[in-house]
Amino acid sequence: MTTEQMVGLVTGILFGFLLQKGRALRFEKQVGALLFRDMTIVKFMFSAILVGMVGITLLSQAGVIALSHKSANLGALLVGGALFGGGWALLGFCPGTSLGALGEGRWHALFGIAGMLAGAALYAELYPFFKTTVLAWKDLGKIGLPEMLGVSPWVVIGAFGLFALGLCGWFEKKGI
């Protein structure tokens, strides 16, 4: 195994461990959040995002790491995002959590993994068509929200933090 693969494997094991301990892998938790019955995965995600935002912004401002934004391609994000959301509701796992769910014995995730492999092959076949249609509509480029708004990243992080706190506080009050 190369160093690159080894580093990936160890990181993945820790990632899977935390996903499982946070109980974020389960169908009931993922679909439960979409049905507004159990917001565990949202609490888990928002907490991870907030901590990550602070650390990654600090490392980036110190010039230690490079940010790697994905293209803000509107057609791709809106249509692709909607397709993903719909498929996710049926499958009850996302690409990363499907493997974790299989690891904790949820065997039906295996059919989802098979479906996702078939979907990936299908996407590769359809890519030339999407490239001239959905992907060609409007691309805002690889950009961060602070640059787009012309504000400091800390303003965005502060605003997101307040939003996450408010939302999670409300979940706790409702007991979901």
Add this chain to the structure above:
Amino acid sequence: MEMRTEDRGWNPYVAGALLGLLAIASVYATTLWLGKTNYLGASTTFVRAAGLLEQVVSPERVGANEYFTKTKVKVDWQFMLVVGILLGAFAASMTDKSFKSEMVPPIWRERFGPSAFKRALGAFGGGVVAVVGARMASGCPSGHGLSGMMQLSVSAFIALPMFFLAGMLVASLVYGRRS
């Protein structure tokens, strides 16, 4: 604040914060050790794995495909990360005996009954659509939801709400009525 949930899991805010620290450490470690900054993600691996499988049947078709060529079919850092998720989840489920064999999850059963075949079809079909969408959007809840949000990317602030809005709409249509 309860540190343990009713199902003996960790408090989701604590587990989430630890994942945030892991994401930061991973970005730093890959920059330091691999010379390139890697961010957590998962859905590209499904393209690489599909390419590897398809290569067994028809290497010419994979070689001639623009998307496979662009994505580079290989076992890389993220591929092993995704394999690691399976191993880590297995290990975690062993430490607190939460490993559980399941063919049909409860919410699905409530709506569609106990048929494992129906659930397999639903999971397969959902998987096909989900990955077509994730690849179109260039990311899933890991790549956009975690890594993109942590970098304050405009793309993530569009993708993540879309994932949830569409997911909530379809979930309420599919599971909303109880049978």
